[in-house]
Amino acid sequence: MRILSAEEAGSSILRRRPLNEAMHSPEIEARNREMFGEPLTTEQAVARIIDDVKENGDDAIRRYARLLDGNALEAFEVTRSEIDEAAASLPSGLRDALETAAGRIRTFHARQPGGSWTHWDEEGGTGQIVRPLDRVGVYVPGGGAAYPSSLLMAVIPARVAGVREVVVVTPPGRDGAVPPAVLAAASVAGSDKVYRIGGAQAIAAMAHGTATVPRVDKIVGPGNVFVTLAKRLVYGIVDIDQLAGPTETLLIADETARPDLAAADLLAQAEHDTMASAILITPSSTLALSVQQAVEDQLTELDRADTIRSSLAQHGGIVLVSDLAAAAELANSYAPEHLCLLLADPWPLVDGIQNAGGIFVGEHSSEALGDYVTGPSHIMPTGGSARFHSPLSVRDFLKITSLFAVNEKAEKRLGPAAIRLAEAEGLSAHAMAIRRRLSKDRNED
Incomplete structure (x- = not known):
């Protein structure tokens, strides 16, 4: 694992790439050519899938399931009996772990404020009516892996918010089956329906609705490049949570940090995929060298060593400051997305952090623990969007209606100012709508 100066890191591993740039690769474009028979960009391929699903519904979904995933599915919906059987088949320890995680996630999100309010005074009232969304779609990554934790982290906040119906889509394996752990998580979290559909076609189905898949109001959850681009293209038809890019962790550590724990945290991040970023920033050259060695020592113990090495070589590093x-x-x-503070006294630094999806304070608060059971959702802003975006929360599943209920006294006092503003903007009908009311009030007096 390379050790860099701050200047070197700024032009390499700490340099942000635009989302569009990060989503293009010769490998993806070659696959598009193979699948569609012509040289399509990723955006063009995704747009074609969305239009096809919008026009042809379930038939288009079946076609892309065969073309892209090698599945010949007829029925997309996972039955309630399949979900129940999956939950019953789990080892008791795993079932208990899902329940523990669900309980922590539910308790954390239940503490988030989000109620309606109204203020009344002598001039009437104003306020906000806060209501849950009616139907939400949750995308859970899958296909070659199982991510029951991602399902819990999205479905439970929606349930706490009071969403009436929560549907889950997730790509099945080559055998057409959804992993039992994911189905058990759907049961624990309280999902209403589960569909074995993945990719851009799943996003299109939830955005436009088909004979089988209901149209939703909002789509949340991470996915691959096709899923992310599909979410961007359907935004406006439905709401979305974010445009998720590759996952990332930044560690800040001082000379008191345990090198083996810092290395373990970096490796845990890098094992996600070859696009993941795992970076350590430290003022201690001694720690940097120790972590560098610990990474090499621990790599030999891990199943996904090849993925980790590729991730660290492309996007990882240790930065000396x-x-x-x-x-x-x-x-x-x-x-x-994740900021871990492995410091003797981490709390003074917390107040100085303005931009991070989540801050993991101290060596006991590992990101790995937070990914599963600490409580906050692990669906967090990536790609530098923590500058303006927030982790998934109850607020993502609420909508606000503003309430205007001023009385005659307020109308008389505020009307002249509103008229002047309307006239300044050249909107004479606005001004007249207020004048007529003020004139009517004077005549009645």
């Missing part, structure tokens, strides 16, 4: 203030400045500029 002058002090912790410089480390915090780099972190705020990078705006990581």
Whole structure:
């Protein structure tokens, strides 16, 4: 694992790439050519899939399931008996772990405020009516892997918010089956329906609705490049949570940090995929060398060593800085999805962090623990979007209606100012709508 100066890191591993740039690769475009028989960009391929599903519904979904995933599915919906059987088949320890995680996630999100309010005074009232969305779609990555935790982290906040119906889509394996752990998580979290559909076609189905898949109001959950682009293209037809890019972790550590734990955290991040970013920033050259060695030592023990090596070689590194203030400045500029503080006294640095999806305070608060059972959702902003975006929460599943209920006294006092503003904007009908009311009030007096 390379060790870099702050300047070197700024032009390499800490340099943000635009989402469009990150989503293009010769491998993806070659696959598009193979699948569609012509040289389509990823955006063009995704747009074609969305239009096809919009026009042809379930038939288009079946066609893309065969073409892209090698599945000859006729029925997309997972039956309730299949879900129940999957839940019953799980080892008791795994079932208990899902229940533990669900309980922690539910308790955390139940603490988030989000109620309606109205303020009344002598001029009437104003306020906000806060209501849950009616139907939400959750995308759970799958295909070659199982991510029951991602299902819990999305479905439970929606349930806490009061969403009436929560549907889940997830790509099945080559055998057409959804992993039992994912189906058990759907049961534990309270999902209403589960569909064995993945990719851009799943996003299109939830956005437009088909004979089988209901149209939703919002789509949440991470996915691959096709899923992310599909979410971007259907935004406006439905709401979305974010445009998720490759996952990332930034560690800030001082000389008191245990090198083996810092290395373990970096490796845990890098095993996601070859696009993942795992970066350590430290003012201690001694720690940097120790972590570098610990990474090599621990790699030999891990199943996904090839993926980890590729991830670290492309996107990982250790950055040496002058002090912790410089480390915090780099972190705020990078705006990581996960920020882990492995420091003797981490709390003073917390107040200086402005941009991060989640801050993991101290060596006991590992990101790996947070990915599963700490409580906050692990669906967090990536790609530097923590500058303006937030982790998935109850608020993502609520909508606000503003309430206007001023009385005659307020109309008389505020009307002249509104008329002047309307006239300044050249909107004479606006001004007249207010004048007529004021004139009517005077005549009645």
